[in-house]
Amino acid sequence: MSRLSVDVRRCVAEMAEYAGPEDAEQLAKRLGVPASSIVKLDANENPYGPSPRVAEALARFDAYHIYPDMEQRELRRWIGEYVGLDPAHVLAGNGSDELIDLLMKAYLDPGDEVMDFPPSFGMYSFNAQHYAARVIEVQRDERFEIDPEEALAALTPRTKLIILTSPNNPTGNRVPPETIARLLESGRLVIVDEAYAEFASGSVVSWVPRYPNLVVLRTFSKWAGLAGLRIGYGLLPLEVARHLWKLKPPFNVNQAAVVAVRASLDDRAWLLENCRKIVAERERLRAALASIEGLRPYPSEANFILCDVEGRDAEALRRGLRERGILVRYYRTPRLRNCIRVSVGTPEQDDRLLAALREV
Ligand SMILES: *Cc1c(COP(=O)(O)O)cnc(C)c1O
Numbered sequence: 247m248s249r250l251s252v253d254v255r256r257c258v259a260e261m262a263e264y265a266g267p268e269d270a271e272q273l274a275k276r277l278g279v280p281a282s283s284i285v286k287l288d289a290n291e292n293p294y295g296p297s298p299r300v301a302e303a304l305a306r307f308d309a310y311h312i313y314p315d316m317e318q319r320e321l322r323r324w325i326g327e328y329v330g331l332d333p334a335h336v337l338a339g340n341g342s343d344e345l346i347d348l349l350m351k352a353y354l355d356p357g358d359e360v361m362d363f364p365p366s367f368g369m370y371s372f373n374a375q376h377y378a379a380r381v382i383e384v385q386r387d388e389r390f391e392i393d394p395e396e397a398l399a400a401l402t403p404r405t406k407l408i409i410l411t412s413p414n415n416p417t418g419n420r421v422p423p424e425t426i427a428r429l430l431e432s433g434r435l436v437i438v439d440e441a442y443a444e445f446a447s448g449s450v451v452s453w454v455p456r457y458p459n460l461v462v463l464r465t466f467s468k469w470a471g472l473a474g475l476r477i478g479y480g481l482l483p484l485e486v487a488r489h490l491w492k493l494k495p496p497f498n499v500n501q502a503a504v505v506a507v508r509a510s511l512d513d514r515a516w517l518l519e520n521c522r523k524i525v526a527e528r529e530r531l532r533a534a535l536a537s538i539e540g541l542r543p544y545p546s547e548a549n550f551i552l553c554d555v556e557g558r559d560a561e562a563l564r565r566g567l568r569e570r571g572i573l574v575r576y577y578r579t580p581r582l583r584n585c586i587r588v589s590v591g592t593p594e595q596d597d598r599l600l601a602a603l604r605e606v
Contacts, residue, residue, distance in 0.1 A: 273571070285573065286589075314499055360407045436457075574586050
């Protein structure tokens, strides 16, 4: 018999486990329905899926036995062309989640601080734990806006990263460019996560070459429907990029993802047309939600809508929807005490959601 006589790092022992969305397949099995009938509106995935050219290109590709290009040369050129920046600013990752992790790995010593603006994306505080970093929370106001002066006043000498999500997940609003500009004056590394930029009315991506402390994160998961292939990217100041390259796992982006990006960018007109459909459907869905008693949807510039639930229990509502094969996110944090977040689906999926909401 042997035994494990070493302890895990303390910050790992103390970590909470990440609670992700529920598995649609398990739900289908439990309800005894086909998996395809589940209406999955809990993870902001693209209801139209990837470009049909992705499956064709993946089937045709003949070099899966070859490691991908460590330097991501072609990939960075295509992405650079798409966002209008020199490829030297581009670093691709296994989802933009990996970029968040690499940035923290590069900048956070134990006890350093990350500034977060809850309610926001859970991955930031989750990842910060890996580095025994502290999360400074600056609360958003009742309209989920950020007060940049309050944020600047809360900085300490150990605050290294300021992380903004624009449009914000789960609230759906953008951070005004003036707020970002003001926070950049702090000299801290300001990370703007633009995972939903293709559904929004603006972006600060063009600012990247002008600021030595601005990072913009983007992903193919939402607008291009490639969440399952794990491909995101950072747009980085050259000095930041130089350090991240040292930390990047050599083959972090797989060949299938590279092939899929090429096919997606070649078919961007089709994909962006779907984004326009989703934006139009978002506005229809929001009006319909607002017409249901006890629901108060917030405006959104992303592919999801946050909704206050009034006069009934949001968790019970979520359970009722789940029994009808519809998955949504719900929140129980103090600021989002009784809220659900629904991703914008196809009109048919959303009609099922609306019917179920009226019924539960
Ligand atoms: C979905 C999401 C991401 C995830 O991106 P991946 O590229 O799939 O890792 C990043 N940031 C926010 C705010 C998101 O909602």
